[in-house]
Amino acid sequence: MYDTPKAETAVTSNEIKFSANNVDVYYGDTHAIKNVDVQIEANTVTAFIGPSGCGKSTFLRCLNRMNDTIDICRVEGDIRLDGEDIYDKKVDPVQLRAKVGMVFQKPNPFPKSIYDNIAYGPRIHGLAKNKADLDVIVEKSLRRGAIWDEVKDRLHAPGTGLSGGQQQRLCIARAVATEPEVLLMDEPCSALDPIATAQVEELIDELRSQYSVVIVTHSMQQAARVSQKTAFFHLGNLVEFGDTSKIFTNPEDPRTESYITGRIG
Numbered sequence: 001m002y003d004t005p006k007a008e009t010a011v012t013s014n015e016i017k018f019s020a021n022n023v024d025v026y027y028g029d030t031h032a033i034k035n036v037d038v039q040i041e042a043n044t045v046t047a048f049i050g051p052s053g054c055g056k057s058t059f060l061r062c063l064n065r066m067n068d069t070i071d072i073c074r075v076e077g078d079i080r081l082d083g084e085d086i087y088d089k090k091v092d093p094v095q096l097r098a099k100v101g102m103v104f105q106k107p108n109p110f111p112k113s114i115y116d117n118i119a120y121g122p123r124i125h126g127l128a129k130n131k132a133d134l135d136v137i138v139e140k141s142l143r144r145g146a147i148w149d150e151v152k153d154r155l156h157a158p159g160t161g162l163s164g165g166q167q168q169r170l171c172i173a174r175a176v177a178t179e180p181e182v183l184l185m186d187e188p189c190s191a192l193d194p195i196a197t198a199q200v201e202e203l204i205d206e207l208r209s210q211y212s213v214v215i216v217t218h219s220m221q222q223a224a225r226v227s228q229k230t231a232f233f234h235l236g237n238l239v240e241f242g243d244t245s246k247i248f249t250n251p252e253d254p255r256t257e258s259y260i261t262g263r264i265g
Contacts, residue, residue, distance in 0.1 A: 015042040017182060017212040018063060023077035025058055025067065032058050036077075036238045038231055040182075045204060045213045047223035047244065050233035050259065056216045057186050059233070063214065064100035064184060065093045081182070098125050101175030105187040107167035109159030109174075114151050117159040117170055118142060121178040137177055144210075145173025146203045165196025172203060176211070183207060185215040189222065201226050220260060224248055232256045 018040035025033035033055045040046050048056040058067070065086065067073040079086050086096055098121065110117050118138045119128075128134040138155070142148040147169040151162070159170050168188060175183055185204070189197040204226045207213055217223050223230055223244065230247040232240045232255075240247060240256045251257045 016040070017042040017082065018214075019078075019080045019083075020059075020062070021078045023059070023062060023075065023079060025055070025062060025076075026074045027070070028072045032236055033062075034236045038238060038241055040212055040214060041229065042212050043208055043210075044229055045208050045215060045227040046229040046231065047227035048214065048216045048231050048233060049218075049220060049223050050239075052218070054233040055236045056233050059238075060184050060186055060214060060216050063182070064097050064102055066097075066102065068093055095125075098178040099180050100182045100184060101178065101180035102184045102186070103168070103171050103175050103188050106191050107164055107171050109162070109167050109170050111158065111160060113156045114142075114159045114162070114170065115155040117174050118177045121174065125178055127178065141173045141177040142170075144176050144207070145169045146199065146206070147173060163196070165192050165199055168192060168196065168200055169203065172200070172207075176207070180211065182212045182214065185213065187216050187218060190218065197222075220248070232259060234259065 016039050020036060020038050023033060023036045024031065036059060048060060050056050061067045062075055062079060067075055075087065081096075081100065085091070110120060112120070115138055118141045119134050122128050122134060122137045128137055139148060142151060147166060150166060151170075159167065162170060168191075172183075172188075189200050192200065201222065204213055204215065215223075215226065227244045229242065230244040231238055232247065232251075232253075234255055240251055240253045247256060248260060251260065
């Protein structure tokens, strides 16, 4: 049914990067997320799993205030990055999103060159003093996105001309170009073929040495392969959260077991 979670390749840190307490999310009168508490560790891949419409992506978008862009959405509770309240009025959402990068379900490169896709964020955040600085950031980011060798000879070609899997790695490279601390990934492989999916999964495993990664996935096999921690959502509730190996082999809540064995979902 799913792959046995692989052995840890590195010791995960117990440093808490994100903490969320008593988080509720409403879309108008609809109570989408109900009293969620979760702690996300540094240098760890945390997977959010659960049936469609259970609140995984809604909660993910709370972590970089993407829900601010939805007029009828209201977020209540306490969410902290490195101990600081990200919903404090003093926090600039644009600066927050530089620290908390996001990769979406469908690859969405800008209609610009490969180089300019990567350079865009560093330019607007003033991370490069000159073209030489920008060149260094672009190369480093494309290397982190595991796509440098494929595109280094065509940096001024359009990013939209790449294959789907290459576009998604370009988007990951674009997300890391602003030197974020956390990477959010909303079903980053759902539009990709199995080979491209394997490449992105391998990249996620490499990225956790430098970032906290939170991934929403419909694929339990993927959660088992890439994550160290798993949160199971159902009907807006966080049902269970813990070590991936335990969630998949010895869950505490019968709803988790029912989902993993395919009885609900």
